[in-house]
Amino acid sequence: MVLLSGKIISARDASLKRVVEGLKRGEELPFRLDGQTLYYMGPTPSRPGRAIGSAGPTTSSRMDGYTETLLEQGLKCTIGKGGRSMRLKEKMQECKSVYFAVVGGTGALVSRCISRAEVVAYPDLGAEAVFELEVHNLPAVVINDIYGNDLYVQGRAAYQIK
Amino acid sequence: MRSIECRTITGTVASLFEKACIYLPADVTSSLRRARKSEESRLGLYALDTILSNIKAAGEDNVPICQDTGTAVVFLELGQDARIVGGSLDECVNEGVRTGYRNGYLRQSIVSQPFSKRKNTCDNTPAVIHLDMVGGDRLKISALAKGGGAENCSRLTVLPPSAGYRGIVDYVVSIISECGANACPPLIIGVGIGGTVEKTMLLAKRSLLRKTGMSNRDPETAGLERKILSEVNKLGIGPMGYGGRVTALAVHVETFPCHIASLPVAVNMQCWCSRHNEATI
DSSP, rough: OEEEEEEEEOOOHHHHHHHHHHHHHTTOOSSSOOOOEEEEOOOOOOOTSOSSSSSOOOBBGGHHHHHHHHHTTTEEEEBSSSSSOHHHHHHHHHHTEEEEEOTTTTTHHHHHHHEEEEEEEEEEGGGGGGEEEEEEEEEEEEEEEETSSSSHHHHHHOOOOO | OOEEEEHHHHHHHHHHHHHHHHHHHHHHHHHHHHHHHOOOOOOHHHHOOOOOOOOHHHHHTTTSSSSSEEEEEEEEEEEEEEEEEESSSSHHHHHHHHHHHHHTOOOOOOOOOOTOOOOSSOOOOEEEEEEESSSSOOOEEEEEEOOOHHHHOOOOEEEEEGGGGHHHHHHHHHHHHHGGGGOOOOEEEEEEEEHHHHHHHHHHHHTTSSTTTTSSSHHHHHHHHHHHHHHHHSSSSOGGGOOOSEEEEEEEEEEEEOTTEEEEEEEEEOOOOEEEEEOOO
């Protein structure tokens, strides 16, 4: 268990598709990827007076293909929920990149950990736009560390009844 | 003939979705609290406690429980002695979804043209509407905000009739085993058995409207529900897939007669955040 604080970016299916297509065309991105932390998330609209709406994690595995390209650009950490492909797990280990999970469906609590949210790319995508977020003590669980451990595999094995 | 005004339907649908996305049905919360008592894993308990704190936070802050406020699925049971006045039934339901998602600050998650443009419709319509004609002169509306992550883990097959009871148990357990943490466990597993392929998935979906853990009225079907639940909870996946005893909160099975050659089985997966609400006009 860790508490994450600082600036991170959020993106998901449609925005990551654009990011990766842009990189392939050699375009400059409106945000930094080297050393970056990426949260797979698309929030609900924020009520007046709040930084952001409900902001829990989405299923990470849909983003495995895009993430491979981003890791090559120096992406350091990803945050989401659910397992990753074997291929991506190997790539994460090779790039010394950590994967964290936030408890799925807990967007109201996560919202309390975000003090600022700003769209930094693709505003036309609505909830799927790329946001820069300022997070404070966001609770997360380490799923894949840089040594090849996988909590989903190990946790399940410990409690499976054959 | 009793008249039901379209604007009443619109207002009801809007309010059902707004409330469903912020306040979880009491039976779901109680079931999560009970799960806490049978969970042994430290991280499993952490996940359950976080889920319970989140349910409280959503109500306190007036923020949706989960950011995926779903596809708006609407079940209508329309009494044959009622008459809809002031517009079309389909349009007034969609207007209700539009209004509820806007006023409730719920996420717009629907894209048009699913395989190419995928452009957001920006009002969460169209809703998926299921209409049944029933006796009487009332309209019962059940609103289900169905998140994408769990829906993506739903599956359907047609088993040979010889597969029988064991074949069904093995099939359902294999789906849960395969989807693991992705569907946000602890799950509520909707299972449809029988009918035709579209009928069986509809049975599975409709079963999700039941109170969590309420058994099927048929004792044999209730026994099958208990058997699947016990097998699923041996998988070790646990809350959020962190490892643990509680992978599912409940299994709801609905059945329908079927063809002599077929045994259709559908699994409609529901994450712990089972958001539904109903009203009768």
